[in-house]
Amino acid sequence: MNDLVAKLVETLDLETLEENLFRGISPANGWQRIFGGQVIAQALVAAQRTAPAERQVHSLHGYFMRPGDPRVPVIYEVDRLRDGGSFSTRLVTAIQHGQAIFTLSASFQVKEEGLDHQIPMPALPGPEDLPSGESLGEDILARAPEPVRRYWMRPRAVEFRPVSTDHYFKREKLPPEQHIWVRVTADIGDDPALNAAVMAYLSDMTLLDTSLFAHGLSIFDERIQAASLDHAMWFHRPLRVSDWHLYTQDSPSSSGGRGLTRGSLFSREGVLVASVAQEGLIRPRRMD
Template sequence: MNDSVASLIRTLDLERIEENLYRGNSPDVGWQRIFGGQVIAQALVAAQRTVPEDRPVHSLHGYFVRPGDPRVPVIYEVRRIRDGGSFTTRIVVAIQHGAAIFTLSASFQREEEGLDHQVEMPGVPGPDELPSGEALTREILARAPEAIRRYWTRPRPIEFRPVSTEHYFTQEKLPPRQHIWVRVLGEIGDEPALNAAVLAYLSDMTLLDTSLFAHGLSVFDAGIQAASLDHAMWFHRPVRVTDWLLYAQDSPSSSGGRGLTRGSLFTRAGVLVASVAQEGLIRPRR
């Protein structure tokens, strides 16, 4: 297993302190604040630990309240709101330094049959047709600004293959949409709860940047203050995150210092496994 994947699995394996109370730590990667996807995934894991295994998560809604401090643990307090015949509801509060940094509401459902339809996957080149690994890194490093080069050379548990890399090299205003193939860089097994948690982790990646395309800007620009504000996710069908997934994103609006981005995650076979929506702060620095 890739070292960064092993580190991610350890990060998601929360310590049980007491009934409904869990502790999570952050990997030592030198970040100034905790990656939002990590907090989402850890909060989901805390909720999962209080729900029967035969009730997988079907939706979550989270709010980022304060920046997370990677130097100290995060305490996750789970509140058992409802245990019904079909649905289970949990609220999780992530706490550091005596204050909430993130809140999550999650709903779980026993598996059942029902009506079934989905939108079609966008017609884009597959991951095998795109630059990968060192070739992709070389392409980006050759022309990209320093902040983007540092981002792409950082070890991570997730592999990206963007369909287009144009936004890394230009300040031209572009249509606010992008398509990225993503997968985990190591085998993590078929456990549905873990695959859902890792999917939640990677779902926070690249979304905020899409909302800046229409303005010729990037989250790497020193003149932009960028941060996730909230995050919603719906889990439609089972998923294996070690297989390639197409993350199709578009940003329908930005206003008031905020940008909204929507995302759809498809398997290579075109099966829609999850939908995402996120609003983020994209405020020009004065």
């Protein structure tokens, strides 16, 4: 396991303070606020720590209320709402400076058989056919603004290979959709709970940007005030985040200063492993 992935796994390994009470820390990366995917994943880990071991998360729903402060720990308080015959429900509140910054509800289910169908994975180039790393920055993003290049070239535990990068250096109004291959850059093993938490972490990356494509804008545009408002995720089938997954995204609507984006995560074999939905703030800034 490389250092970046090991640091991510360490960040998700919460400290137990008391029954139903956990503490999480943020890596020292110089960011002004905590990455939303980190709070989602840490809150999910807190819920997992209180759920029966034989029950895996099948859905989560979260609301962002305040930006997280990366300089201080986050306290996660878990309310064990219910343990039924097949399902367990948990409510997690993330707290900093005496105030709630995020809430998450999560549902866990015992493994069982049932009806099974899924939508097909789009026919798109595979990750081996797409630029990555230095070639992505030098050949594809050379014309993109500096904030875009800096974002894509930043060392991280998660590797992205976008099918198209047109929206990063064009001001044209484009269809509100994107497709990105994604994986963790080292093997984290087969633990279902850890794989689900890391998938929740990376599911918050790139998602909000999709709602801006129809307007010829990107998340890096200084004319836009952008922030995640909520995040929902459904886990359909077993997954391994160290393997490539295709993250397909589309935005059916934006209005009232908010944009809605939906996402689907497919394994290399075309298996739909998870679905995502997020509404975010995409408010035009006053430039006076």
